[in-house]
Amino acid sequence: MEEFGRRRFLARAAGAAGAFGVKALTGTAAAATGAAEDAASAAGYVDVQLLHITDLHGYLSAAPARDSVITGAGGRTYAVGGVAYMATHLARLRAGRANSFFFAPGDLFSGWDYPAFTLADEPTIEALNRLGLDFATAGNHEFDRTPGFLRRHMEEGIPYDGAGVTNTFPDSSGAPFHGADFRYYSANAVSAASGETVLPPYNIEYVDAPGGKRLPIGFIHLTVLGTETFGNSFQPGLTTLDQLASANLCAARLKALGVGAIVLSMHDGAVAGGDFDSGSEPSGPAYELALRVSPDIDAIVTGHWHCAFNMMLPGPDGRPRPFVEAGCHGQIIGEITLRLDADTGTVVRALTSSVNHPNTRDVDPDPMLKEVVDYWTGYAQRHGAGVIGRQRASFRRRISPAGESTMGNLVADWALWAARRAPDSFDTSPRPARSGADLALIAVAPRVGRSVINTDLLAGPALDDPVSFDRAWRAVGYGCPLVSAEVSGHRLHEALEQQWALDASGVLTYAPLAVSDNVRYSFDAAGPVGDRVAPGEVFVDGAPLRPEASYRVVTTSYTLTGQDGYPALGDYREPARHRRDTDSFPAYLAALGTLEAVSTGRVSVRPAPLFDPPGREGLLVTPSDPVPGVPAPVAAEEEAARDAGRRPVC
Numbered sequence: 001m002e003e004f005g006r007r008r009f010l011a012r013a014a015g016a017a018g019a020f021g022v023k024a025l026t027g028t029a030a031a032a033t034g035a036a037e038d039a040a041s042a043a044g045y046v047d048v049q050l051l052h053i054t055d056l057h058g059y060l061s062a063a064p065a066r067d068s069v070i071t072g073a074g075g076r077t078y079a080v081g082g083v084a085y086m087a088t089h090l091a092r093l094r095a096g097r098a099n100s101f102f103f104a105p106g107d108l109f110s111g112w113d114y115p116a117f118t119l120a121d122e123p124t125i126e127a128l129n130r131l132g133l134d135f136a137t138a139g140n141h142e143f144d145r146t147p148g149f150l151r152r153h154m155e156e157g158i159p160y161d162g163a164g165v166t167n168t169f170p171d172s173s174g175a176p177f178h179g180a181d182f183r184y185y186s187a188n189a190v191s192a193a194s195g196e197t198v199l200p201p202y203n204i205e206y207v208d209a210p211g212g213k214r215l216p217i218g219f220i221h222l223t224v225l226g227t228e229t230f231g232n233s234f235q236p237g238l239t240t241l242d243q244l245a246s247a248n249l250c251a252a253r254l255k256a257l258g259v260g261a262i263v264l265s266m267h268d269g270a271v272a273g274g275d276f277d278s279g280s281e282p283s284g285p286a287y288e289l290a291l292r293v294s295p296d297i298d299a300i301v302t303g304h305w306h307c308a309f310n311m312m313l314p315g316p317d318g319r320p321r322p323f324v325e326a327g328c329h330g331q332i333i334g335e336i337t338l339r340l341d342a343d344t345g346t347v348v349r350a351l352t353s354s355v356n357h358p359n360t361r362d363v364d365p366d367p368m369l370k371e372v373v374d375y376w377t378g379y380a381q382r383h384g385a386g387v388i389g390r391q392r393a394s395f396r397r398r399i400s401p402a403g404e405s406t407m408g409n410l411v412a413d414w415a416l417w418a419a420r421r422a423p424d425s426f427d428t429s430p431r432p433a434r435s436g437a438d439l440a441l442i443a444v445a446p447r448v449g450r451s452v453i454n455t456d457l458l459a460g461p462a463l464d465d466p467v468s469f470d471r472a473w474r475a476v477g478y479g480c481p482l483v484s485a486e487v488s489g490h491r492l493h494e495a496l497e498q499q500w501a502l503d504a505s506g507v508l509t510y511a512p513l514a515v516s517d518n519v520r521y522s523f524d525a526a527g528p529v530g531d532r533v534a535p536g537e538v539f540v541d542g543a544p545l546r547p548e549a550s551y552r553v554v555t556t557s558y559t560l561t562g563q564d565g566y567p568a569l570g571d572y573r574e575p576a577r578h579r580r581d582t583d584s585f586p587a588y589l590a591a592l593g594t595l596e597a598v599s600t601g602r603v604s605v606r607p608a609p610l611f612d613p614p615g616r617e618g619l620l621v622t623p624s625d626p627v628p629g630v631p632a633p634v635a636a637e638e639e640a641a642r643d644a645g646r647r648p649v650c
Contacts (some may be wrong), residue, residue, distance in 0.1 A: 003541070004593070009055060010576075016120050016540055023181060025144055030277070030278065030279075030311055030312060030322070030324075030353060030354045030355060031352070031353040031354070032309045033350045033351070035350060035351060036337075036350065036351045036352055036353040042339055042344070042520065043350070044222070044271075045097060045254050045340060045341065045342065045348060045351065046099065046102075046207055046208075046210075046215060046339065046340040046341075046342050047097070047098070047191070047337065047338075048099045048101075048103070048207055048217065048261070048332075048337070048338040048339070048340060049093070049094070049097045049099065049100040049335065049336075049340055050101055050103070050263065050299065050301075050334075050335070050336040050337075050338065051090065051093060051094070051100065051101065051102040051103075051333055051334065051335055052103055052104055052105070052265070052301050052324075052326055052333070052334045052336070053086070053108075053326055053330065053332070053333055053334070054100070054104055054105050054107065054267075054301075054302075054303030054304075054325065054326050054327070054328065055106070055107040055108075055139070055303050055304065055306055055327070055328035055329065056083075056104070056108045056111070056119060056124065056128075056329060056330055057107055057108070057109075057110070057111040057112055057113070057116075057194060057328065057329060058108075058109055058110070058111015058112065058113045058115075058116025058117060058123070058124045058143070059081065059111060059112070059113045059116075059302065059329040059330055060082070060083050060113060060115070060116065060123060060124065060127050060330075060372070060373045060376065061082055061083075061084075061113070061373045061377065062081045062330075062361075063081030063082070063328075063329040063331055064084045064112075064329060065331055067081070067327070067328060067329045067331060067566070068080060068081050069294070070276050070308065070327065070331050070332070070358060071274060071275065071276065072275055072276055072277055072358065073105050073277060073278065078358040078360050079360065079361050079362070080330070080331045080332070080358050080359045080360055080361065081178055081329060081330045081331060081359060081361065082330060082359070082361060082365065082373070083127045083131060083330060083358055083359050083369050083372075083373065084365030084366050084369040084370040084372075084373055084551050085360065085363055085365050085366075085367070085495060086131065086330055086333065086359050086366075086369070086371040087131055087366030088131070088363045088364060088365060088366050088601070089333055089357060089359055089360075089363065089455050090131060090132070090333065091366070093333065093335060093357065095606050097332065098207075098208060098209035098362040099133075099208060101205060102131070102134050102300075102598060103131055103133065103134055103135050103136060103137075103140070103175070103219065103265060103267055104133065104136045104137065104265075104268050104303070105136075105137040105211040105221075105265040105301050105302060105303035105304075106136065106138060106139020106140070106141070106142060106223070106224075106267030106303050106304065107139035107140065107141045107142065107192055107267065107303060108124060108133075108136060108139075108142070109121035109124040109141070109142065109154065109303065109330075110142060110144040110145075110232070110479065111124055111127060112479075113207070114380055114384075114610065115376040115377055115379070115380035116376075117479070117582065118141065118258045118277055118380055118383065118384060118469075118470075118473060118582075119154070119169055119376065119379065119380055119383065120166065120167040120168075120169070120177075121154070122167070122168075122169055122171070122177045123372070123376035123380075124525040125154060125177070125179065126171045126172065126177075126372055126376075127369065127372055127373070128180065128182065129180060129181040129182070130368060130369060130372060131188065131369070132354045133180075133181075133182045134181050134182055134205070135183050135184075135185060135203055135219065136182060136183075136184050136185070137184070137185060137186065137221040137222065137223065137265045137266065137303075138150065138184045138185065138186040138189060138199055138221070138223050138267070139223065139224065139227075139267035139303060139304060140185060140223065140224050140227040140230050140233045140304070141225075141232060141233060142154075143189070143227055143228075143233040143235055143238065144232045144233050144481075144580065145424065145426070145477055145580065146235065146424055146426050146427045146428070146429065146577075146635050147189070147198040147199075147235070147237075147238060147428070148185060148424075148426030148427060148428050149424065149426040149427075151165065151184075151198075151199070153179070154179060154180055154184075155179050155180050155183060155184060156179045157176075157177055157178040157179025158179075159176075159177075160424070160425045160426060160482070161520075162289075163426055164225060166481060166583065166587075168525060169383075171375075172371060172372045172375040183200070183203070185200050185201065185202060185203055185219070185221035186198070186199045186200050186201065186222070186223045187201035187202060187220055187221055187222055187246040187247065187250050188201075188225075188240050188241040188242070188243055189223045189227065189238060189239075189240055189241075189251075190238070190239050190240075190241060190245040191237060191238070191239070192228075192236070192237050192238060192430075192475065193237065193430065195239075198238065198484055199221075201220070201221065201224070201246070202218055202219055202220045202221060202250050202253075202254065203218070203219050203221075204216050204217070204218050204219075204257070204259060204319055205217050207340070207341070207511045209345075209398055210342055211342075213537070214258070214391055215261070215340055215342075215345040216257075216258065216260070216261070216345060217259070217261040217263075217338075217340075218250075218251075218254035218257075218261070218263070218299070219263050219265055220246075220247055220250040220254070220262065220263070220264045220265065220266070220424055221264075221265050221266070222243045222246060222247060222265070222266035222267060222268065223267050224240070224241065224242055224267050224268040224304050225240050225242070225243055225268070225285075226240060228240060228242050229343075229561060231480050231556075231557050231558040231561070231563060232478075232479050232480050232481075234431075234480075234481055234483055234557035234559075234561070234575075234576065234577060234604070235429060236429050236430060236483075236575045236576065236577055237428065237430050237470050238428030238429070243266065243285075244289055244292060244293055245461075247264055247266075247289070247294065247297070248293060248294045250606055251293075251294035251296045251297055252296075253292070254296075255296055255471055256282075258345075258607045259345070259529075260340070260341075260345035260346035260347070260472075261298055261338060261340055261345060261346060261347045261423065262294075262296055262297045262298055262299045262303065263297070263299045263300075263336075264293065264299070264300045264301065265301045266286060266289070266300065266301070267300055267302075267303050267304045267313045268285050268286045268289070268302060268303070268304050268305075269283075269284055269285070269286050269302045269303055269304045269306075269307055269325055270282050270283060270284030270285070270286040270287040270290075270302060270305060270306025270307065270309070270325065271283055271284055271305060271307045272287070272307070272309035272311060272323075272325075273309060274279055274520050275309075276308035276309070276310070276327060276331075276332060276356050276358065277308075277310050277355060277356045278309065278310060278311065279309040279310060279311025279323070280311075282309070282311070282313070282323070284305060286300070286302040286305075286325075287313075287323070290313050290315070290323050290374075291313070291314075291315070291316065292316055293315070293316075294407070295315045295316055295317035295319065297315070297321065298321055298323065298338060298347040298349065298352070299321055299322040299324075299336050299338065299352070299354075300313075300322065300323050300324070301324055301325070301326075301334065301336070301424055302323070302324065303325060303326075303480075304327075305325065306327065306328035307325050307327065308325055308326060308327035308331065308332055308356060309323075309324065309325055309356075310322075310324045310326070310334070310354055310355060310356040311323050311354075312352075312354070314486075320349065320352075321347050321349065321352065322336050322352060322353075322354040322443060324336065324356065326356060327356075328348075330359055331358065331359055332356050332358060332359060333356075333357045333359055333599070334355075334356050334357070335354065335355050335356075335357060336352070336353070336354045336356070337352065337353045337354070338352055339352070346572035347531075347553060349559055352590055354422075358440070364462070369531075370512070383469065384468060384469050384470030384473070385468055385469075385470060386468060386469050387466040387467065387468055387469075387471060388467060388468065388469050388586055388589055388590040389466075389467045389472070389589040389590055389592060389594065390464040390465060390466055390593070390594045390595070391457065391459045391461065391464075391465050391594065391595035392463065392464060392594060392595065392597070393406075393459060393596060393597035394406070394456070394457065394458045395410045395456060395457040395458075395594060395595070395598070396456045396458070396461045397444070397451075397453055397455075397456055399444060399445060399512060401605065402603045402604065402605050403444075403499065403512025403514075403603050404512070404514070404601075404603050405444055405455065405508065405514070405596070406600065407444075407453050407456060407475075408442060408444040408453065408514030409455055409514055409515075409517070409598040409602065410457070410514075410595070410598050410600065411442050411444075411452065411476055411514060411585075411601065412440045412442045412514040412515055412517075413440070413516055413517050413598060414476070414518045414584070414585055414588045415437075415440035415482055415516065415554050415555065416437055416439065416440040416516040416517075416518070416535055416554060417435035417588055417591075418482050418554070418578050418579060418584045418588065419436050419440070419482060419552075419554035419576075419578055420435075420436040420437065420483045421575075421578070421579070421584075423576075423578065423579070423621045424499040424579055427577065427620065429576075429577055430576075431576055432486070432574040432576055434486075434552060435576070436484070436552065436553045437516065437552045437553060437554035438518075438540060438541070438552045438553065439485040439513070439516050439518060439519050439540050439551060439553055439554075440514075440515065440516035440553070440554045440555065441495065441513045441515060441553055441554075441555045441559065441566075441569075442513065442514040442556070442559070443513055443555070443556070443559050443564045443565075443566065444512055444513070444514050444560075445490050445511055445512065446559070446564035446565050446566075446567050447501070447509065447511045447564070447565040448563060448564055449558065449563065449564060450478075452476060452477060452478065452480065452556050452581055453476055454474060454476065454477070454478075455475045456475075456646075457471070457472075457475050457595070459493065469586055469591055471581055472585060472586040472589045473585075473586055475500075475585070476581055476582075476585040477580070477581030477582035477585055478581065478582070478583075479497075479580055479581070479582050480556050480557055480558060480580065481556075481557050481574065481577050481578060481579065481580050481581070482555070482556060482557070482577075482578040482579070482580075482581065482584065483554065483555065483557045483560050483575050483577055483578065484552055484553065484554040484575070484576050484578065485552065485553065485555070485560060485572035485573060485575040485576070486550050486551070486552055486572060486573040486574045487550070487551055487552075487553050487569060487573075488547065488548070488550055488551070488571050489535065489545045489546045489547040489548065489549045489550075489551060490547040490548070490598045491568045491572075492538075492545065492551055492553065492568075492571065492573050493533060493538065493545060493547060494568035495513070495532070495566045495568040495569050496521065496523075496533045496538065497529075497530050497532060497533055497568075497589065498565065498566045498567065498568055499511055499512050499513055500529045500530075500532060501529065501565070502529065508529065511565060513605075515602050515603070517598070517599050517602065518540060519538070519602060520539045520601075520602055520604075520605075521533060521537055521538040521539065521541065521545075521586035521602075521603060522534075522537045522603070522604040522605065522606055523603070523605060523606070524605075524606050524607075525605050525606065525607070526606075526607065531553055533605050535547055550573075553569070553572075554578070555569065556581065557577075560572060560575070570645075591624075
């Protein structure tokens, strides 16, 4: 096991992958044969129930409005969501089932709902503990902090800096956070330095069989490819390996260990029609893998795409196996029934069935889970009302013709400060020899997506107006880390030029970047696109920008990786991850104590007076209004599309 994650093993396995071509198949009904639906067919076999949910994202009380109704057969709709209702449904489904497992293929925490998001996702872990989750696959959002945070805090409950204020809150019983009662797994998330898996690749569970026998079932776990480069889960110290090769290698190892029944739980998905309990015309990466992955795998449970389907899909040997996904945000509880040969422990494929149950809200909510949800809702409100600092000036998103805003300048100064702080105590990712940053660039109104800035911070009538945690948290961030990296002066200059670009209609647009207080530059409003900023008129710490020199810049991970429309920054080296925006910005306000007015005039425009004739600067891209209640980009569906590589949002 200790060498499973080494790339040489996966390289060998990769040679065998891909022997089966991808076929345009459509799954059959969610039972392998008619006999599978006959209860009498279980006689003589070992009955195993697999219950699963996916992509809960901390939505404990209810699903967000856009996901609160799902459509089933015949167009029938169901109001769904909420873990208190889920607990009631789970109790009904588990009743009388001796061999039952409850698991999830990822993205359970790192949630967008306010209590979970603001309280270190500890409410979600308590709810899952009380629901009786047995184990889970690590999705991309489980890495939104760091692999160390996942293992040490979320699994083991070890406190970190700020315990009692930023983490390790008392749970609904009054006890301090103790971590998950279940474990996380991933076969293909490995350390970039050592090639070792950062989590165990698979787990083996046992079921009771006649004559006192115990039969093993193996569960393989896959994290979505590219997790380490996604905006929220950007992890320089992590690498995700080929999913097909990883799954096949695990399947072979489990077979060698005498495991006769194998299930694949993968945080990657597909789309297969609009009916949550059937499947048609499937497509997507999980579907492509399902057609080719080892025939020793008896069922494939997917996630990440926030889609819902339930179907039987033939494997490379032609035998059908369940291929399912259970939506998101607590919409669905999936149920797979396997029947094992009592002598060999293998799955009798012809007797396999699967169904997706809507987590409807027309049942009595479980009292214990309702108490958990109500407790954390109230705790989050009280926590959010706590004063963390004061302000003597107002900060607005309104952008001047020179591309400046007081809110943008404040956030750029915060980013530079944050890059110079010590990393998260659980962050074991590689740190470059040159730490901190020389300057900060923040996209205040990017062409793609939304700014990290969500609201204004307006001072009240008091001289030292109090700033609550809630106000600071809502003002800046969407759970995205700041990242610093080495970038050449030439690339920095190019990024400044990329503030201006022609849109599809040929209209000149201006998407300004805020700069930290140690930067000054000017641009020529009459110049052609690509030649508006002279390198000699850009100053960092009072010295002219040198194109051949290397500068350490800090920005959000989305901006650094070119997803906000400044591709020049994508040519970076030696990245270092810093704390998440939603954690770091309130910490900045608390560290300052009092917010004073920020400097302006960091950007100047030639010729003066400004823009004669007017409009020469380009059509200003204005900041989008936030969605009330949560940081804007997180609440928007665009977030899901961005971190899944522009996949469909289902």
